Amino acid sequence: MKKISKKVLILAENLEVNRTSSGLRSNKQILLYERYFKDVEVLTTTPQDQFKQLVNVKYNYIDTTNINLGFLNKIPKIKAIPAYLYGFNLKNLKTIKLWQENIVNILNKHNKDLIVVLATGISHLPSMAMIKVERKLYGKYLQFIHDPYPVSCYPTPYKIKKNRIEQILFKKFRCVVNKADILSYPSLELQKWMQNHYGSQLENKSIIQHHIGLNKNELESILTDYNSKNTIKLNQGLNVTHTGTLIGHREPRILFKVFNEFLKNNPEAKDVMYINVIGKVTNFWSSLKATSQNIKIFEKRISYSESLDIQKQSDVLFTIEPVTDVSPIMHGKMADYFTYEKPILALTSKKSENARLLGYDYALCIENGNEKELYKALELIYCKYINNTIFELNVSHDKRKVVFPENWIEALLNKLN
Template sequence: MNIKPKILVVIESLDVNDSSGTKGRVALLQSFVKSGYEVIALHYTQRDVKITDIECIKVTERRDTILFILSRIQRLLYRWFKIDVGSWVDSKFGFSFGFFNDANSLKRAVTKYNPTDFDMIWTLSKGNSYRSHKTLLLSPKWHSKWYAYVHDPYPQQLYPRPYNYVPYGFRKKRNFFREITLKAKYIVFPSQLLKDWMLSYYVEIARKSLIIPHQLSGQNVSGNTLPDYFDSNKFNVLHAGNLLDLRDPKPVVEAFELFLKQSPSAKKNAALFFLGKKSIFSNYLKIKAEKIPQIYASQDYVPFEQVFSMQQNTSVNIILEATSEISPFLPGKFAHCVEADVPILLIGPHYSECKRLFGSEYPYSFEFDDINKIANAFHKMYDQWMENKESLKLNRPDLQQYLSAKYLKEVLEESTQNQSS
């Protein structure tokens, strides 16, 4: 009997409803399994989670440490007296007391396993938290098998302009990340442009980077998960995801409004959806939706099952990137949109990982001020939809392959061969 290669994963969350990042990490674990690996996931979700064919082990928070006590004192000072010492703690130590306690809690779980029993150990995080990576820095006997996954520029002051946030303790955070690049066997990025961007700050990445994009989920879609406000018989245009401050929906709304004015029949057949939590654009979208009944904007988070079902049943998906000169990010929803196999309306800067993957000949790729061109694209897709709904397809088998478990397996096998050579 063939023995499956084994991967130990240290991950902060397995709750797909807590962020788009977690959705992508769970899809990656599922692709590990599809690629023939046995996967054990040590997670810090603080509740039991079950994923088919993956051994999920909940790591409990250590409450017997001085770090735990300090983290609770910090929390209570703010709750009771509105005294916030967080900025001082971060400036002094780089991270919160809770961060260090969580990393130590995860480390205790990792020490129960032997590196010789595994082919790889992966650290996966979300947002600006890299607790799992700190865990591995504290576990040197695993370094020769460590795959450190990096989903965004780190620390935050390395985001491309016009992002300009500088976190407290940024120098210590820079040193922390540099140590990761020195100690890990591989630094894994979902995006080629993100790797190139980070390489300009951390030269050690050059000799140890892998590109593994977000994975196709392969999740079955049930029509029962579609909400009442979504009519799958219409020409639906969908943007799923929170509208961050620099992710301006106005070009889409203005182009859609122009499209409706120029196509009278679309007023009864078309709809535009924005799904996500409230943002600085919520009031703008609310006013527009009151004037234009074809526009729907959710006022809060929409459960992942519903969002994914709508993505797979819509006529057009939208990827809206931040207003910037470069977007090195690969959005978590990129794989979901490719999986839907319907056209993707892409709005972003010229230098963009999404645009790099689609190629220069892709017809539905635009910049932020291309309102007339976007409206014309709506016309073109709507006319095709009216003629034959089934013909409106993305039809990009190359992207399907790039995001597949098969491609992932090829990358991993090559990396382990290099590791043993």
């Protein structure tokens, strides 16, 4: 595909690939913008020695390390005043102003056809900065919404009470979504969820750009440790693996319990089948594995590059969401999982993006908390493996292609043209 002759400015809050999921997600998006557009420039608050830059992309750094907060900010009661009045503490307010100044400086020097905002976690500082950037300075503005915002808009069990600060943040983010020309979501369920909070009128400016699935070779230009040696070795046999932390409400205790029950009823499986968690697990849930030698938890931090290798080596990949009625979020690891032609065990809710993508009738898509169905799924995985037919559980190409770059750029071009 011929590169598009539009000038793009990307506001990327975090670009640390091996430390945060948002850093990885943003680097992947920058990689694709560089692939499809002739002129790409990035503005970030991540120091340039903490990530790998693409050769054909210009990077600009906003230094927030020397922000002067003043001596009054050391007094707790005074320190709390800015957040109470404006929704953000003093440092974040000054950081937002720095974003505004740097954005305007770039736009005054160079015409940009498209501004793309990639926020991190529950921060959205560059998103807030865009509220006061004049429309006449740029062509179109795309806001990527990776999760519900603010936290009071999250579904149970994550949501918190809508206190004064949350109300302020909600009003500010309403300004963001109203000002943006394009709202990009990694999940159709998330789009619906946010429209329930901010209004159905947003549908006309919304697109779905699922998290991007790229193989390791395609990611070489952003992986700082592409050729590093792996530190984790999986057991010989049937490996059912989760890469990433399992803390908070995303608990594996039901999986551990049902798996131990399955091994008790099928002792021959003990020599074959293993559950691997590559990442930190809450201590209480980690202790539950003591009842089985077939549950392996590797809490040592590894690189994203190594996690991709482990996914490739595994026979089945699994993901866990909270026990809840609805889960609109698509986690980035699903895009990684979809790059492989493998079975995916998804412990999710009936109304979730994972269930929608995998198909509600997919044999390994299980409502989290349904022990009976989970037992059947583990039994099915084991039987298929023993009979050398586990490939029959692979997620189909038609379902996996939603994370392919071709779909990502097609969704964007439909709004740009």
